Amino acid sequence: MVKVPEKATPFFAYAPAPESRAIVDIAASYGLFIDGEFVEGHAKSFKTINPATEEVLAELSEADETDVDLAVRAARRAYTRVWSRMPGSERAKYLFRIARIMQERGRELAVLESIDNGKPIKESRDIDIPVAAAHFFYYAGWADKLSYAGQGVNPQPLGVAGQIIPWNFPLLMLAWKIAPALAAGNTVVLKPAETTSLTALLFAEICQQADLPPGVVNIITGAGSTGQALVSHPDVDKIAFTGSTEIGKSIARTVAGTKKRVTLELGGKAANIVFDDAPLDQAVEGIVNGIFFNQGHVCCAGSRLLVQESIAEELLEKLKRRMSTLRVGDPLDKNTDIGAINSAEQLRKIRTLSEIGEAEGGERWSPPCDLPENGFWFPPTVFTGVTQAHRIAREEIFGPVLSTLTFRTPAEAVEKANNTPFGLSAGVWTDKGSRILWMANQLRAGVVWANTFNKFDPTSPFGGYKESGYGREGGLPGLAAYLKGTD
Secondary structure (H helix, E strand, O other): OOOOOOOOOOOOOOOOOEOOOOOOOOOOEEOEEEOOEEEOOOOOEEEEEOOOOOOEEEEEEOOOHHHHHHHHHHHHHHHHHHHOOOOHHHHHHHHHHHHHHHHHOHHHHHHHHHHHHOOOHHHHHHHHHHHHHHHHHHHHHHOOOHHHOOOOOOOEEOOEEEEEOOOOOHHHHHHHHHHHHHHOOOEEEEEOOOOOOHHHHHHHHHHHHOOOOOOOEEEOOOOHHHHHHHHHOOOOOEEEEEOOHHHHHHHHHHHOOOOOEEEEEOOOOOEEEEOOOOOHHHHHHHHHHHHHHHHHOOOOOOOEEEEEHHHHHHHHHHHHHHHOOOOEOOOOEOOOOEOOOOOHHHHHHHHHHHHHHHHOOOEEEOOOOOOOOOOOOOOOEEEEOOOOOOHHHHOOOOOOEEEEEEEOOHHHHHHHHHOOOEEOEEEEEOOOHHHHHHHHHHOOOOEEEEOOOOOOOOOOOEOOEEOOEEOOEOHHHHHHOOEEOOO
């Protein structure tokens, strides 16, 4: 039996360190951003709420087929008349300008992201916003070098890109998609997730501030029907989607038989593999970062911990002790480690799968922590006694829930790690470089981290295999996905 550490009495406690909300001016309502202007939508409006408090933040317009058509037409005009004809060096200036404005307004963007999404401000401030700006800087550098992108001596843009992003990294996913598309000479119609649209709408203001030509970027808000209208629009040349595997399959069926290019970045159930020669304290930090970062709302989260049997007890004791120090609470408090679950719907899913994990025989443990009365919250949780037959080891929970399995040999670790319909990411913790290389070659995952986890860079491509989708975002492959080659 693993000894469960008692909750330690701290020598000191962190005083609240709230970030000021006053830096953000949230309007009562927002329209759609089409052809360089905010316009009223033709359909009904819907509310977006703060998941930490359940307060209504704003009313948003839901784009219908008419609105989608207006946005696509605006993007086509901008593509034909302005953007595709503009020299790459000139397009680069706009991308550089957008990146600099994002940096200048970084605090505003970070606060708004945490209010709308529920993630801790230190993650929004130190990761989401800086990496989003870095993508615009990186692809700005490529805009006048497309002949070196591996798509022929004079590659051409595809045309109008329809892009649909999820709610877990709203602004970062926007940057992943818009930056390479614009650098390659495409124009964009982007639909953010209905629960986290506010930073995308603030980005629309940034486009105006940067004097981006009207129609180059269009942002339409709405739910699934809006996304479906965008995917099925006949004048869209490329679809880029990040989200659930179920919706990704639906998109693939919709575009089948058309000339649309498609990039799908879908779900995951990553294995984080710890060998007996790994630096355990470092591995524990990587495990915590792998599953509790962004409340576990990460498609590449290390949600399956595979531990070599001989060190399992020691590692789990260290892990539980470390989990006892995690602070759950106000996302705008700079001390918070785990913020709010993004929505009531997602919280229900996490609770349901956790209850199923217990019913199927898993041993559930969470550190003592006081959860706020209002909002959507779930404590950091680890399951032991898990087998590959458990649903919590097979299905993507998309929350702060870790399933722990053991292995004896590297071959067994590979077999268990690959025993999943997903193939987005994996982590390997060991002192042996040769083992890292061998494991990386054996694992069917698009990204394999070695002695770290959840590290991202705009120069590095990201994507998966199997039901985790196809295509790559980031790096040179992310740029090539928006180009058609020529001789």
